[in-house]
Amino acid sequence: QKEVEQNSGPLSVPEGAIASLNCTYSDRVSQSFFWYRQYSGKSPELIMSIYSNGDKEDGRFTAQLNKASQYVSLLIRDSQPSDSATYLCAVNTRDSSYKLIFGSGTRLLVRP
C-alpha cells in the first residue's frame, strides 16, 4: 500500500463548477498535510496547508482533513481553466525529521 494515495485522473469539470480532489494516507501519526499545484513542466507550488481536523478556507480553495478516516481533500470553488494542473497531496512522515511524502498527483482539467 502506498503511503499517500491519489486518483491520477484526469478529473474533468466545467468552468464554474466545484472540483473535489481526494487523498488518503497510511500513517496515522501524520500531523501536517499540504496541497501543491503543479503546472506542466513547472515546479510544485504550495497552495494549502492544514494541520487539524475540519475545514480550512483560503479564497476559492478549501482543504478538509479527517484524521480518523485518514483522508484529506481539496475543494476548488468556481473552477477556472487556469486551475487546470496536477494537484499533489503531501503528508509528513512518522519520525521527527518532517520529511514529506507525496502522492502521485491528480490531474485536473477545467473545461471552458
Added chain:
Amino acid sequence: DADVTQTPRNRITKTGKRIMLECSQTKGHDRMYWYRQDPGLGLRLIYYSFDVKDINKGEISDGYSVSRQAQAKFSLSLESAIPNQTALYFCATSDPADNEKLFFGSGTQLSVL
C-alpha cells in the same frame, strides 16, 4: 530572482557519464532536499540535509550522492548515469519554523541516453 536556483535546466548525457546537478538558495533555510519526479510516480525523495554536517538518504538514494558545500548550496551527483535515471529533478528547501513547507527550484530535466 529565484529563491531556489537549479542548474542546469536541461541536461542530456550518455550512459556511464558522471554528472552533477547544482542547487543554491537565498531563502536562508537550513534544510534542503533533492527529489525526482517520474510520470505517474509523483515526487520521490533522494537525499536530504538538515544542516551542513547532516546528510541523509531518502527513499531512492541508490546511484546518487550529494554534497552540502554550504548552507546555501546542495549538489546532487550521478556517479555513473543510467537510462532509468532519466527524470525531472527538483531541489527544495524548508524551514522547520514554518511547518516544513517546501519551496522548490525550477527543476532540471535530465535525459540519459
